[in-house]
Amino acid sequence: MSSSSKRITATSSTVIGNELDYAREVLKSGNLNGKGKYSKLCEKWLESFMHGGRAFVVSSCTSALEIAAILADIKPGDEVIVPSYTYVTTVNSFVLRGATPVWVDLDKGMHIDASLIEAAITPKTKAIIPVHYGGIACEMDTIMDIAKRNNLFVCEDAAMACNSTYKGRMLGTIAPVGCISFQEKKNFTAGGQGGALLINDPNLIERAETIYEHGTNRARFIRGEVDRYEWIDLGVNATLTELQASFLYSQLQASRFISIRRLYLWNRYHSALTPLLKRGCIMLPEVPKDITHNANVFWIRVTDPTQRDDLIRHLDHANIEAHPQFMPLHLSPYGQRIGRFSGDDRVTTMAISQILILPLSMIMTNEEQNMVIREIFSFWQPELGDRKFGDSNETRDSETTECS
Template sequence: MIPFNKPPYTGNEERHVLDSMCSDKISGDGKYTQLCHLWFEKKLGCAKSLLTPNCTQALEMAAILIDIQPGDEVIMPSYTFVSTANAFVLRGAKIVFVDVRPDTMNMNETLIEQAITNKTKAIVPVHYAGVACEMDTIMDIANHHGLYVIEDAAQGMMSTYKDKPLGTIGHIGVYSFHETKNYTSGGEGGLLIINDEVFVKRAEIIREKGTNRTQFFRGMVDKYSWVDLGSSYLPSDIQAAYLYGQLEKADKINVNRLASWKSYNKKLNMLADRKKVELPSIPKNCVHNGHMFYLKVIDIDTRTKLIEHLKLNDIMAVFHYIPLHSSVAGGDFGRLSGKDLYTTEESEKLIRLPMYFGLDTNEIDYIVDKINDFFLTS
């Protein structure tokens, strides 16, 4: 079976993990955590980066930092993972879902303004498949209405919008290091990216259970105590050590994934020309990271049959999100602004093909051949 995903592994991880295990500090904010923070702050040019146990908790921290209160509204696409919504619902917010653009599956920026009310607190663009939302428009809307922008760039590490790394354009951004992402910190992991200096001090306190412990270790206070709301948002240093091994090879991983993406795109182009499938669209002002290769077929019935055909040929392909607004909890905690013109229809056409660091060109050829076989016989 050609799997849908294999967690990335470069060979550097084991050395760093063993080094961390043998050190005197394997809890959070040890040697490798600091090395990762320095790497990201240099790479992204952000005010502060903070590793978290997962991306969900980075989003939860963001919701606390912008002081989400019961009754506040947060605008986001319905086509996203549940964590994007849950982080704000946990603080009492109502989610306002906006339809997607069919070309990128990102939130339609032209529909955001009509979703704004006097209760709106933030906009959460989700960069689907590591392809940027139209951030200039989103930031202009946010600035005009005095709203926060939290970038859900879970899939977007190494992607850019007009030469700016995803996650660094809004007030706050987040990355995911789950094993299905381009980079992992041992299966789970996340990053909080702070772009507005005003959030830095409080973010460190929230992350350390609401204490000023970080300031104490820097010698800024003579003792630490409970000073604010918070929780335990630190990953172990062993997790950070695993991630650091991948950061050392970040460019190599990125180049490899992009090569696989381009290979799929080229080899499936004939089917696209024949209108059998639709291939991903990359806007000119975006550089993506090869996180995902998907194609769209004519309808959900064709998708189901193609997935089964691939499975019978030992290829694991999957569909993606069920739109949140159509779920049970989505109705309880949110509402759809405007019409669902594309979110449901386009999501039911989408199939994700195997994509991972080290995917063999022969495997891609085999996958493409089996897709071609399906359309020749269907």
């Protein structure tokens, strides 16, 4: 087994190189608070993917989700349908309004199983929150059809999915409301934290703006539509600073370059590790037809979950960081107190015991990726450890790889 002097981390923040140029302009302008030039440019970029909606850049995806929960008119006793495999803020935002999370099992793609949603609906159900895990879309046609027939609010948690598409539409722009993250681990970052609220239902735009303005009609006052502004609704402080917006805009301008590099690495992993899939060692993500994705993460599922911790230690010994991502919310102490699981847990708990996130970032080199691939192969067959993996002109004898 080989060891690298430089640790290969699971994620690394994207830095393009011209962020300081944009930041200097903001500093010279004197407007650091937000809602200025770069905030508007970021919002215009997002709105170019929308169909007549409105985008708000906000301080975090959590802030966007909190606004979404207010827009959904969530009240104590309401139920929201959500996967258990997600970061806690997906659920917190609705629980803060008094909702009970109803967990629905995953499909093999690590998304909420759309075929199980209808069975989870009760007279108390108010909303569905699909999570586009890894930047790959949930089955949105089915989800939106269920929501329409049952008069339910849908909020897309597209935290990981900026620039991914479902049948030609960017994720976050399909449901009435979508929420995006620009946190440091995402493809595009606002310098550590940041997010966006996408309002795709015109009937929600005015109220969303009011909530975004701390519950006031300040924006209408600035536009000269009212002679004073006052407190008229619930509100939050979700302003993204102008420095953060300038950092984000530099990355959105380079979105094509960032996406090409990440997708190259994602596809390279998939191709190189396919022999282990064929031998039954691992499962790999699949990208359904009519879907594009942004390569936010690359995961494998170790078929035998008892091997995962050993694989993590094996990679760690080679100075490679790999880890599970989310712990199941329905098995957490608080999740057990406030939520309930609908139907059988056939996939979620098993999948969470198998999944492993491999290193992927825009700055990852081909050589670093080769090392990750080589060490994964050598875990199952140590004599492969000295071979070079990941090169496009290489062939492997997958029949020699044993997985037990």
